[in-house]
Amino acid sequence: MFVAHPNLSDQINRNVIRSEIEGGVYLRDLPEASTLEVETDNREYTLVLAGDGHALISGHPEYCPRPVLVRIHGCNWGGSMLMTAYLGRGMHLEFRHPDYPGTIVTSAIRDIRLVA
Numbered sequence: 110m111f112v113a114h115p116n117l118s119d120q121i122n123r124n125v126i127r128s129e130i131e132g133g134v135y136l137r138d139l140p141e142a143s144t145l146e147v148e149t150d151n152r153e154y155t156l157v158l159a160g161d162g163h164a165l166i167s168g169h170p171e172y173c174p175r176p177v178l179v180r181i182h183g184c185n186w187g188g189s190m191l192m193t194a195y196l197g198r199g200m201h202l203e204f205r206h207p208d209y210p211g212t213i214v215t216s217a218i219r220d221i222r223l224v225a
Contacts, residue, residue, distance in 0.1 A: 124186060128197030132221055136162075136181060136194045144224040147196060150216035154202070155224075156181070162194060164204075172206055172213055180205040182212060196221050 113122040134145070141160040146153065147168075154168035157176070165176040173179070183193040184200035196202060202215040 121190065125192065125197075128192075128200060131198045133195060133197030133200075134221055134223070136164075136196065139223070142225075145196070146220075146222040146224055147202065147215075147218055148220040148222075149202070149218050152215065154215070166204065172209065177206065177208075179207070179213075184218070185214070187217075 113126070117125075136158060139145075139158055141158055143158045145156045145158070147156060148154075152168050154166055154173075155176075157165040159165055159178060162180055162182075163178055164181050166179050166181075167173045167176045181194065182203040182205065183191050183195045184197050184202055185191050186200055191203060192200070196218060198218050198221065200218055202218060203212050206213055
């Protein structure tokens with residue numbers, strides 16, 4: 110569980126705590142091969158954790174119509190502050206795709222479900 114950090118604003122600390130209460134998940138706490146269904150405002154993704162910050166992701170017609178191994182950075186609230194190795198409702202998933210330059214950022218996450 111997140112402990113409020115003295116160097117972060119009260120608003121950021123509240124956002125982190127609210128995200129955890131609403132069903133956020135630290136990827137490092139899940140075993141390798143765990144499967145997550147992540148519903149965003151625009152898509153439904155499937156992530157299969159592959160260890161060391163990587164996952165097989167599918168669910169986007171252009172970037173990942175079939176599972177592709179990506180590096181999961183974490184989530185943000187639509188800005189530059191990133192919670193690494195974390196997925197939270199209301200946040201935007203960030204990942205690095207091997208075939209596209211830069212970071213791919215999804216629309217806001219609505220729901221996260223652990224499948225297996």
